[in-house]
Amino acid sequence: MTTDTTTKDTAPGATDPGRTVLDARGVTMRFGGLTAVRGVDLTVNSGEIVGLIGPNGAGKTTFFNCLTGLYIPTEGEVRFKDKVLPPKSFKVTAAGIARTFQNIRLFANMTVLENVLVGRHTRTKEGFWSAVLRGPGFHRAEATSRERAMELLEFVGLAAKADHVARNLPYGEQRKLEIARALASEPGLLLLDEPTAGMNPQETRATEELVLAIRDKGIAVLVIEHDMRFIFNLCDRVAVLVQGEKLVEGDPATVQGDDRVVAAYLGEPFENAPGAEEVAEVEAAEAHAHAADPDAVDGADAADGADSAPSETSGVDEARQENPDEARRENEENDR
Numbered sequence: 001m002t003t004d005t006t007t008k009d010t011a012p013g014a015t016d017p018g019r020t021v022l023d024a025r026g027v028t029m030r031f032g033g034l035t036a037v038r039g040v041d042l043t044v045n046s047g048e049i050v051g052l053i054g055p056n057g058a059g060k061t062t063f064f065n066c067l068t069g070l071y072i073p074t075e076g077e078v079r080f081k082d083k084v085l086p087p088k089s090f091k092v093t094a095a096g097i098a099r100t101f102q103n104i105r106l107f108a109n110m111t112v113l114e115n116v117l118v119g120r121h122t123r124t125k126e127g128f129w130s131a132v133l134r135g136p137g138f139h140r141a142e143a144t145s146r147e148r149a150m151e152l153l154e155f156v157g158l159a160a161k162a163d164h165v166a167r168n169l170p171y172g173e174q175r176k177l178e179i180a181r182a183l184a185s186e187p188g189l190l191l192l193d194e195p196t197a198g199m200n201p202q203e204t205r206a207t208e209e210l211v212l213a214i215r216d217k218g219i220a221v222l223v224i225e226h227d228m229r230f231i232f233n234l235c236d237r238v239a240v241l242v243q244g245e246k247l248v249e250g251d252p253a254t255v256q257g258d259d260r261v262v263a264a265y266l267g268e269p270f271e272n273a274p275g276a277e278e279v280a281e282v283e284a285a286e287a288h289a290h291a292a293d294p295d296a297v298d299g300a301d302a303a304d305g306a307d308s309a310p311s312e313t314s315g316v317d318e319a320r321q322e323n324p325d326e327a328r329r330e331n332e333e334n335d336r
């Protein structure tokens, strides 16, 4: 990756490189009879970008919710910088974990700057009376917060839009604003839930650069994403959840090459699927028939009306198989 790490300063919540910041052990989450997450262990170290992938309904968001105090795991423990996390979201944020959501959750009628200022509330010491009386302490704290918020907007590339109302930002910028707001709590770990959902390729590329720059500031990142290219380009390590359990974990090349991951996305071969021998038999019979009557039109070609048609179709199918996420998104768009 091309991001220059030498000129980047370190974020306030940064941790010594290589230190384990998140340590989730045996996390299980049940909803009545449904076990959404089962015995998942996962660590994230400072300086790392870790990807969490898996088919729809695999339990990724539920696992995130267990890490951020939104859910209390039925079993297991989550530690952040060696301390067991309290089961309350605002306490988890105060401890140093920030997150974004799958569906953007901005204060739509507030300005861009105000949204980031809201994200700083866990870092401001001024209490209720200070805010009501608006004494010198309050004004000092407010000025510091604004300065920090503007720095963050600069960092994500939204400083020029600080006074715009959040709802008027284009989609990709709303996602950036969510990230700026999460960074305002000065986290040591940032959890991103599908940060590129709905983005065009340019926006996705810009998000990739932004995540690398966040990592370069010493903030560890755990990211859920369906865009495999994004995940494999970006992550140092990838964990795969399938039906609530961790199936594989490793570097991108290892995970990409693991047959179980491909099977989990595409489905296991169905029972009684023809084996290599049967396929060879059918091919030999077809070749024999063709040799006997070279002018005969193949049934499939005839049905498609042109020689090129089947190969085009299968090309699309192959592309979909290589990127099941695109196929999913396309289906969702068609449904809409």
Ligand SMILES: Nc1ncnc2c1ncn2[C@@H]1O[C@H](COP(=O)(O)OP(=O)(O)OP(=O)(O)O)[C@@H](O)[C@H]1O
Residues within 6 Å of the ligand: 031, 034, 036, 054, 055, 056, 057, 058, 059, 060, 061, 062, 063
């Ligand atoms: N609050 C809840 N109550 C009951 N079941 C839930 C709840 N939240 C999630 N589930 C179920 O838990 C399973 C895992 O869902 P989850 O949203 O964590 O999956 P996911 O991997 O994030 O999926 P996606 O990629 O589609 O976002 C699903 O079967 C889902 O229906």
